[in-house]
Amino acid sequence: xxxxxxxxxxxxxxxxxxxxxxxxxxxxxxxxxxxxxxxxxxxxxxxxxxxxxxxxxxxxxxxxxxxxxxxxxxxxx
Ligand SMILES: [Zn+2]
Numbered sequence: 699x700x701x702x703x704x705x706x707x708x709x710x711x712x713x714x715x716x717x718x719x720x721x722x723x724x725x726x727x728x729x730x731x732x733x734x735x736x737x738x739x740x741x742x743x744x745x746x747x748x749x750x751x752x753x754x755x756x757x758x759x760x761x762x763x764x765x766x767x768x769x770x771x772x773x774x775x
Contacts, residue, residue, distance in 0.1 A: 716744040721755045729762050 716724065724742045731738035739746045749756045 715751065716742075716748045718748075718752060718755055721745060721748045721752070722758070725755075725759060725762055729759065729766050732763065733767060 728742045
């Protein structure tokens with residue numbers, strides 16, 4: 699690890715970062731934007747940074763993304 703990396707860890711991510719609660723609130727919308735090909739990271743600032751730093755939310759995001767991509771609960775099959 700370089701000195702810069704250590705400094706970054708102390709200071710946290712450069713951009714705004716959501717809390718887990720905010721992340722959870724925005725996750726549906728974020729996933730919908732992603733799947734729509736919209737600039738999700740612009741619409742929901744801080745989400746990407748949070749997912750990269752929070753394995754629990756990253757996992758929630760991955761499973762929601764897979765779930766919605768597969769058609770979600772309301773899609774006729
Ligand atoms: Zn989190």
